[in-house]
Amino acid sequence: MNNHHREIHIAKRIFDILVATCVLALLLPLYPIMALLIKTSSKGPVFYKQLRVGKCTPETITFFEIIKFRTMYQNAEEKSGAVWAVDNDPRITPIGRLMRKTRLDEIPQLINVLKGEMSLIGPRPERPSFYKKLNQAIPFFVERTYGVSPGITGLAQVNQGYDTCIDDVRRKVGFDHSYALAMTSFYHWIAIDFTILVKTVTVIFNGRGR
Template sequence: MRLSVRITKRAIDICGALAGLSLTAPAFPVIAAAIYLDDRGPIFYRQRRAGTLRSVTVEDGIKRLQFNEFHMHKFRTMRTDAEKHTGAVLASKGDPRVTRVGRVLRKTRLDELPQLFEVLRGTMSLVGPRPERPELLQDLSFAIPFFEERMRGMKPGITGLAQVSLGYLGDIPEGSAIESFAGTLQNPFDLEEAEGAVADDMRIKLLYDLAYAAATERLSSYLAMELKILFKTPITMIRGSGR
């Protein structure tokens, strides 16, 4: 990423995060009350996430990834014991662990609002690849070649090209430009046991994340892409695109 892009991106992040917090601050106590009344417990959810990729090494034939890790905060959308028996797993469609209020927050992306503070701290950006848990990224890098490259020199974002183009989990919306390629990108051999695999949706996300990364190589293409995503994000929230 060029210096001019980094400086411009940081300026947009700071201005955008301050504006976003000013506009959404009145909604915070309302959301907090709804979460507590629906499912007594913590209002916020704190979780370790992977930031920018630092290095890739191979030890005993196994690829090891190192990220700039940070703690991300969201409005809680799942039961407090969501991972008690499963450990770290990605959310799935119709996930029974999601609360009633949580479904609304996820559908409208309002659960992401506390991450505006992470943007001000500089651990996240307004726009970038979706932040994932380090252990899950390690597993996905085994299943999807070069999956970790989406985070090379790139901070994770609250929103991004994949987030405004795909469903909440990375599924392909009907009528989208990429739908005609779904057969070659998702379960191309029609294996029953591979139907609905998480890696398929994440592979689609990777294509969009790499396209965004390519746009950051020039200031003009970056600005066009950044403004397009920022414009589409509130529309995505209002429409409730995704789960």
């Protein structure tokens, strides 16, 4: 990584910490309400943790546990195994459906951001169970995360939404590589991050999540 790229990554990290801290503090009154709704609507914990693939290099792959508000019934994948979400997914609880539409279930990921495991903006962190299959099926899939932390939101997420099949992921790879290229200058980075944040807010208020 040259000095110019390093400066951008440092600035991006500072931005992540400031925004994550402010949003966590701002939404603090919502946490007990959401916890109560989750606990009274279905059995199970308030939070859901799942292993995901983090930042990668040509030599190493990192893993971390992503944190979300639980939106599915407990042990929802016990019989099916790891599968993509679908329309009217029966695994999702009623309150979970609302949280997914507004992306409120992703608030706890800000803790992952503060820990340095994620960024506010970046490629979607994939599940290890999907990772090998996707890497074999999609050219340059792994390379999309080289030197870039996975994000809560991103260029691919706001332009396409949740993945439902391998073709969805294939289309997202182009967005992820475009974002990585934008990290080559401060102007491009600031412009694309601002655009993504505005689109993310639009998705939240329009209830376009799933």
